[in-house]
Amino acid sequence: xxxxxxxxxxxxxxxxxxxxxxxxxxxxxxxxxxxxxxxxxxxxxxxxxxxxxxxxxxxxxxxxxxxxxxxxxxxxxxxxxxxxxxxxxxxxxxxxxxxxxxxxxxxxxxxxxxxxxxxxxxxxxxxxxxxxxxxxxxxxxxxxxxxxxxxxxxxxxxxxxxxxxxxxxxxxxxxxxxxxxxxxxxxxxxxxxxxxxxxxxxxxxxxxxxxxxxxxxxxxxxxxxxxxxxxxxxxxxxxxxxxxxxxxxxxxxx
Numbered sequence: 001x002x003x004x005x006x007x008x009x010x011x012x013x014x015x016x017x018x019x020x021x022x023x024x025x026x027x028x029x030x031x032x033x034x035x036x037x038x039x040x041x042x043x044x045x046x047x048x049x050x051x052x053x054x055x056x057x058x059x060x061x062x063x064x065x066x067x068x069x070x071x072x073x074x075x076x077x078x079x080x081x082x083x084x085x086x087x088x089x090x091x092x093x094x095x096x097x098x099x100x101x102x103x104x105x106x107x108x109x110x111x112x113x114x115x116x117x118x119x120x121x122x123x124x125x126x127x128x129x130x131x132x133x134x135x136x137x138x139x140x141x142x143x144x145x146x147x148x149x150x151x152x153x154x155x156x157x158x159x160x161x162x163x164x165x166x167x168x169x170x171x172x173x174x175x176x177x178x179x180x181x182x183x184x185x186x187x188x189x190x191x192x193x194x195x196x197x198x199x200x201x202x203x204x205x206x207x208x209x210x211x212x213x214x215x216x217x218x219x220x221x222x223x224x225x226x227x228x229x230x231x232x233x234x235x236x237x238x239x240x241x242x243x244x245x246x247x248x249x250x251x252x253x254x
Contacts, residue, residue, distance in 0.1 A: 001230065003029045003234060004028075006025075006030045006031070007031045007076065007083050008031070008033065008086075008233070009032075009072065009083060009085070009123075010089055011069075011087070011089050011119070012063075012089040012143075013042050014041020014044070015045075019034075020225065020226040021222075021225070024223075024230050026055075030085070031054075031080045032046075033056070033057045033076040033079075034057070038060070039058075042058040057080070063120075064114045070122075070126045073126045073129075083127060085140075085141070086124065086127035087233065088124055088127075089229075090120075091162075092111075093196050094108070095155060096201050098155040099154045099155065099156070100154075112157035124172060128176060132179055137179065137180025139232070140182070141183075142186070143185070143229070144169070144185045146189045146190075146246060148165065148166050149187060166244055169184065170242050174242065177241055182237075183241060184242070184244070186225060186228050187247065187248070189251045191220045207219065213251050213254050214248070215254060220247070232245065
C-alpha cells in the first residue's frame with residue numbers, strides 16, 4: 001500500500017488519531033496538510049514529519065468556523081496543487097458535562113455537536129467541492145466511534161453526533177460515487193487516552209472498566225487506528241465505499 005502523489009488533509013491532526021494518521025500516511029508517501037487547534041500541536045507534528053523528509057503543511061483550523069475550514073482546503077491546493085483525501089477526524093468528548101439529557105442545557109449539547117457533527121459536515125463539504133472541481137475522484141474517511149453502535153456511554157451529545165456521522169458517510173457514498181468519490185467511516189473502540197482525557201471525572205476507573213470488557217486484553221492506541229484510515233483512503237480500497245469499520249479490540253461483541 002502506497003500513497004505516493006496523494007495529497008491528504010487531516011483535521012484534528014495535532015494529537016491522537018489525527019497525528020498518528022498524519023505520520024502513517026506521510027510514511028506511505030502522501031503530502032499531508034495537518035489542520036487543527038491549538039496551533040502548537042499541528043506545528044510540532046508537521047515539523048517532525050518535515051524533519052523526516054515528508055511534504056507537510058500545518059494550518060490552525062477550528063472546524064466550528066466554516067471560513068477556516070474552507071481556507072484550509074484552498075491553502076492546501078495552493079501549496080500542493082490538488083486534494084485527493086480528506087480525513088474528517090476532529091472531535092471532542094466532554095466527559096464531565098455531556099451527561100444527563102433530561103437536565104442538559106442546549107448550549108452544552110451544541111458545543112459537542114458543533115465540532116463532532118457540523119465540523120465534519122464542513123470538512124466534507126469543502127473537501128467534496130474541491131474533488132468535484134478536479135473531476136478525478138477522491139476519498140473521504142470519517143472518524144466516528146463505537147458509541148455510534150451502542151448506547152452505553154453517558155456522553156449523549158457525543159454519541160448522537162458520532163451516530164449522525166454514519167448517515168453522512170452513507171449519503172456521500174451514494175450521491176458522489178458516480179464522481180469517483182468514496183467515503184468510509186472508522187469506528188474506534190476504547191483508547192488508552194480519549195479526547196479531553198483531563199475532563200473525565202474518573203479516568204482510571206474508566207480505563208479499568210473498558211479494559212475488562214475488551215477481549216484482546218488491552219485498550220487501543222491511535223497507532224492502531226491510523227492504518228485503517230490509510231487503507232480506506234488508498235487505492236487498495238478502491239471498491240469500498242459507504243461502510244463503517246469497527247476497530248475496537250472486540251469490545252462491541254461482548
